[in-house]
Amino acid sequence: MPSNKDIDWARLRTAAQEAARMAYAPYSNFFVGAAGLTDDGRIVSGCNVENASYGLTLCAECSMVSDLHRSGGGRLVAVAVTGPHGNPITPCGRCRQLLVEAGGSECIVNEVDTVGALLPDAFEFPAPLPTS
Numbered sequence: 001m002p003s004n005k006d007i008d009w010a011r012l013r014t015a016a017q018e019a020a021r022m023a024y025a026p027y028s029n030f031f032v033g034a035a036g037l038t039d040d041g042r043i044v045s046g047c048n049v050e051n052a053s054y055g056l057t058l059c060a061e062c063s064m065v066s067d068l069h070r071s072g073g074g075r076l077v078a079v080a081v082t083g084p085h086g087n088p089i090t091p092c093g094r095c096r097q098l099l100v101e102a103g104g105s106e107c108i109v110n111e112v113d114t115v116g117a118l119l120p121d122a123f124e125f126p127a128p129l130p131t132s
């Protein structure tokens with residue numbers, strides 16, 4: 001796992017901003033992008049996708065995790081989330097739990113936090129039960 005100083009945060013933030021430009025946010029006009037660096041060096045990204053019902057809205061982190069699996073899986077080691085002006089955005093509670101599963105508590109968020117710091121004592125599914 002690369003250390004924080006080895007991560008090209010400018011590249012990651014740029015990827016997040018590029019994703020934000022593709023957001024579907026006709027209700028809030030709050031365009032969010034997320035970009036993640038995977039453990040094998042790929043950059044995956046996503047944007048928010050709003051829905052008229054609001055409750056069905058997908059956060060940028062959700063579509064980024066979908067892109068993670070679509071592009072081959074693996075683990076996230078670092079994530080940048082940016083708002084409409086390229087400013088860092090802190091993941092919402094639901095996305096923090098999503099990032100626990102996709103990157104683990106050590107995954108670095110917006111250069112200054114880890115998923116574990118943002119969501120201490122996160123829910124983790126117990127080990128699989130024996131099959132016999």
Ligand SMILES: [Zn+2]
Binds near residue numbers: 059061091094096
């Ligand atoms: Zn979210």
